[in-house]
Amino acid sequence: MPHKPQAHTDYWRANLRILARLLVLWFIVSFGFGILLVEPLNSIRIPGTGFKLGFWFAQQGSIYAFVLIIFYYVRRMNRLDREHGVQED
């Protein structure tokens, strides 16, 4: 493959920044809201439902968030690929 060290380094750094942000989010919705903060969050009710917030994150919310995180990642990475000229077509 043609070597473009600087462009590739920039691409990789940008990629790592996106990963770091999304993994923080991933951690917060599952380990954060679903486990570590579950007790304080359970004192809050989702209005109009019987869900305690912490319980809801542990059994529903975290899963929805995971799906959104991946689909956002796909869009963001496809854009990043184009910005750095490393897309596949």
Next chain:
Amino acid sequence: MSVREWTYAIVVVSFALYIGIAIWAKAKTTKDFYVAGGDVSPLANGMATAADWMSAASFLGMAGIIAFAGYDGSVYLMGWTGGYVLLALLLAPYLRKFGKFTVPDFIGDRYYSQSARIVAVFCAIFVSFTYVAGQMRGVGIVFSRFLEVPVTTGVLIGMAIVFFYAVLGGMKGITYTQVAQYCVLIFAYLVPAIFISLMVTGNPIPQLGFGGQDLASGEWLLDKLDGLHQQLGFAAYTEGSKGMLDMFCITAALMVGTAGLPHVIIRFYTVPKVRDARISVGWALLFISILYTTAPAVAVFARTNLIQEVEGRAYAEDVDAAETVPTWFKTWEGTDLIAWRDKNNDGRVQYRAGAPFLGKPAFVEGTGDNGERLVANEKTDNANELYVDRDIMVLANPEIAKLPAWVIGLVAAGALAAALSTAAGLLLVVSSAISHDLLKRALRPNITEKGELLAARVSAAVAVGIAGVLGIYPPDYVAAVVAFAFGLAASSFFPAIIMGIFSRRMNKQGAVAGMVCGIVFTATYIIYFKFIDSGPGSQDRWWWGISPEGIGSVGMLLNFAVALTISKLTPPPPQAVQDMVDSIRIPAASRKEG
């Protein structure tokens, strides 16, 4: 039509469909056999991954586990879905760019070491067989329960079907049958869930229904269930009893283990591009989450129904109908999954926290005063009189909700689809590990394409045979051994692959030392606390209160620490390997390779 006729009809039609697809998708080359030709569409791959991932345990067992564990069951929900985020962000795109066919391929090439490759081959085979034993057993159990054939016959029928499309079609046959199997299993899961949600809460969407009000009393359903739990001496349903650190570690081990399981990873070699690998993880998780967000709702409905319809009811039939246990109670008692021991001799079922007697029920001849089946187990001194196997939650749901006969047949077909699709994916890992990694890459590099394809088919056939034997004669503690699969994947493959991608400096010495330490530590802990010191009270001796299910996350940290330290002290990997790492990080050049 009766329940049995419906079940036969639906199962036969679905099997005919799988066989038809297998004939259409016959593998012609090794690339077809290992990675379905590498041109599967991302949407189809997502569906196939979802079917591959959701096993008999997900389909039959998960709602039951959550129904009995309440909030504590969240570890499985988060653990088995959150792993896909790691897979999408940290593994799938890079492994797709790497190309090739298997996980040991990557480990062997990245760490320029035949011994690393062979260690990876044995880990992959061990993890896959551990898992597949449970699937074949699941097939046998579903057959015996719904079609009234012996478990062994059921396993043999399942083997014949898997043999047909795995041996003939390889990954190509498996992928397209899995797409069909996903459709069957998700439909079969949702139909009863929607009916029950409507019945209990008036809301057709189960995910919203279990946060709604109970139609009968107008109370919030979850509050009502918490109340019932506390009345009977259980911990509140929405609050846990596990320690927070243990919850954390189990969730982490399951997430990381999921991302490190070879049968999941290889699915992302089957799509044409890096971009497709990314989006197909998204589709996979979307399809998985449909079942995984429904399961906790089913758990709440089933748990509430169980308590309300059983607690305080009389067993004997001569009492007023509204006061006796429902008919399904006796049906499932007949299959050994429910047992009742009238400790206080009042003729009524008393359901409380704690085990009613020691161990699984050992039924003996004869019946008690009320007509119940007798058990020989030594009774415990708590007030609980009822034993309920967790697996019946999904199986009995259609009966509890009085759904039409075809729904019950559908559930049987769905459970079979879940078990068969997972079994096939696992068997392919075993076959490719033997024919590709061991034979082609290590022992006989000069083997011809035809020879390798033949070897792949033969090893798939042998693997089906072994899986069948494991299903007919299941090793003890199958459930305990599954903790192994995740612990092992978490403490070995996952760190090795991650560092192979994200650290250019990681070398052979570091990676091998890390894998060995991770596996030895995790395996020792699991073996010790599952088999040697597993009695009551052993929990108090767990390190930092972490259960064997969660120890894989500690093993993973140990792997990372050892690998990073050792690699600092030893020479960096050769330039060619560092170039390879650079190349897998960038999508563009992937079009050049085969």
